[in-house]
Amino acid sequence: MTLKRNILLAGAVLLASGGLAQAEMMATTVNDLNVRAGPGPQYPAVGLATRGSTAVLDGCIEGSRWCRVDVNGMRGWVYADYLQVDRGGSQVIVEQHRDEIGVPVVTYESTASVVPVDPQPAPGDELLGPVGAVETITPPETVRTYIDTNPGQTVQLGGDVVVGAEVPADVTFQSIPDYEYRYTRINDRPVLVDPGTRRIVYVYQ
Structure with missing residues (x-):
């Protein structure tokens, strides 16, 4: 009986550890946004992720708002301001809570064919401020x-x-x-x- 119980416990631990190993950080896109080939607006868009798309969040570059995701069959880079994750039953913006939710840090190695500028656009070179919720409208x-x-x-x-x-x-x-x-x-x-x-x-x- 004791041997059987130990085997069951060992199996439970194995299943639990396997689940943790496969755990992925899931995010949702706040709005329609371009998925880019690299962490910067100078990189070409590989496609468009529509609002509400589910994305696997690999992580974000340290000191930057650019994050690497897999979304709608595309792999690329988007702003952390445009992603939200579930935290205790509430949806929170990744950029505003990245330390609390434990977003992994990833790096980007450029290739010879692409010469990146600053991976985080300078103030004045972008749409400033985080993306906020707005009322959906249909103009006449x-x-x-x-x-x-x-x-x-x-x-x-x-x-x-x-x-x-x-x-x-x-x-x-x-x-x-x-x-x-x-x-x-x-x-x-x-x-x-x-x-x-x-x-x-x-x-x-």
Whole structure:
């Protein structure tokens, strides 16, 4: 009886350790975002991960917001601001809680074919501020008509133009008649912005 009990206990320990060895850190994408070939906006996008996609989080570069993930059959790099994980039943942004949730540290070795710049974009070269939650909107067709007839000048910024991203303070917005949101063009893409929070609420494709 004792021998049988010891064998069962040993089996339980083996199963437990096997489960730990296979444990993966799972994350969810906060918004649509580009998955890039390397940790920086200068690297080409390997594809688009749609909002709510489940990703396996390998880890993030120390001192950087870039993290390596496997998502929707793609392997690449995304901002930690755009990922959330479950922590005690609540969804938290990886960048804001990476120490608490124990995100592994990974490194990136560049190849001769790609000469990276700073792996973390400098202030002013990206959509500043973490991605925040915004109300989903569907703008009326009259708004697109107004934008098409009043194109305005485009602003060049690094980073991914996604819903929820905060637009830098030095970017000006255009008013749209009888509409609460403002309009600007980022990297030649029309976007609608909440003037109060400066967050993008809609991106025209």
